[in-house]
Amino acid sequence: RKEVEQDPGPFNVPEGATVAFNCTYSNSASQSFFWYRQDCRKEPKLLMSVYSSGNEDGRFTAQLNRASQYISLLIRDSKLSDSATYLCVVNNGAGSYQLTFGKGTKLSVIP
Amino acid sequence: DTEVTQTPKHLVMGMTNKKSLKCEQHMGHRAMYWYKQKAKKPPELMFVYSYEKLSINESVPSRFSPECPNSSLLNLHLHALQPEDSALYLCASSLGGTYNEQFFGPGTRLTVL
Numbered sequence: 001r002k003e004v005e006q007d008p009g010p011f012n013v014p015e016g017a018t019v020a021f022n023c024t025y026s027n028s029a030s031q032s033f034f035w036y037r038q039d040c041r042k043e044p045k046l047l048m049s050v051y052s053s054g055n056e057d058g059r060f061t062a063q064l065n066r067a068s069q070y071i072s073l074l075i076r077d078s079k080l081s082d083s084a085t086y087l088c089v090v091n092n093g094a095g096s097y098q099l100t101f102g103k104g105t106k107l108s109v110i111p
Numbered sequence: 112d113t114e115v116t117q118t119p120k121h122l123v124m125g126m127t128n129k130k131s132l133k134c135e136q137h138m139g140h141r142a143m144y145w146y147k148q149k150a151k152k153p154p155e156l157m158f159v160y161s162y163e164k165l166s167i168n169e170s171v172p173s174r175f176s177p178e179c180p181n182s183s184l185l186n187l188h189l190h191a192l193q194p195e196d197s198a199l200y201l202c203a204s205s206l207g208g209t210y211n212e213q214f215f216g217p218g219t220r221l222t223v224l
Contacts, residue, residue, distance in 0.1 A: 031209070032209070032210045032211060032212075034212065041199075041220075042217065042218075043199075043201055043215040043216060043217050043218050044154065044201075044215050045215070046212055046213070046214060049210055049212055087153060091211065094209075095211075097142055097144070097159045097161065097166065097167060097205070097211065098156060098159075098167065099156070099213065101153030101154060102153065103152070103153055104153060
C-alpha cells in the first residue's frame, strides 16, 4: 500500500517563527515530490516541487532524502498568510499520473 | 493564462437530477483529472484523461460519467447521485513529463439532497 505520512498537527506558531514539516513516503518507485498548501474550503495550490538537490524559494526550503524516503519543508519568518494546511504529495512512479497525498498538517501563525 | 477554471462554483441537486460540472484550461496541458475531496481529507483521484483519452478510472460508480470534448475541456456528468456524494469536486491539469506538476481549479462544491 502506498502511503505518505506527515507530522500530526496542528502547529501553532508566532509570527516570525521558523517551522518545519516532515513527511515520509513508502513507495520507493516515487519519482516526483511536492508540497501543496490548501486554505480552508479552497483548492490545493502547488507551493514547491521538491528536487533531489533541495530547493529554496524565498522563505521556503524543501529537502528530499531518497535513501530515507523523507521530505521536509522549512518556512522561515512565518507570516499570518502562511496559515493553511500543508500537503505532502508524491507520485506513484516514473511517468505515473497518480499522486498519493498525505493527510496534511495544519499551520496556524498567531500574531 | 496559468489557471484552471471550473463551473459552477456551487451546485445543489436532488437525487433524481442530472447535472454537469465543467473544467477548462488553456495551458496546453495534455492530462486532465477529476478529484473528489471530503472535509478534512486529502483529494481522491476519480479519473485521468491523457491526450483526450480516459486512461484511469479509479473504480468510480457509473453515476459519475466523465467526458473530454477536446484538449482544453473536461466535463463530469452527474446522474442519480447519493447524499454521500456531497463533496468538493476538483479538476486539475498537468503538462506531463518527468515531474508532471498538477494544477488545480477552484472546485465545485456539490450538495446532494
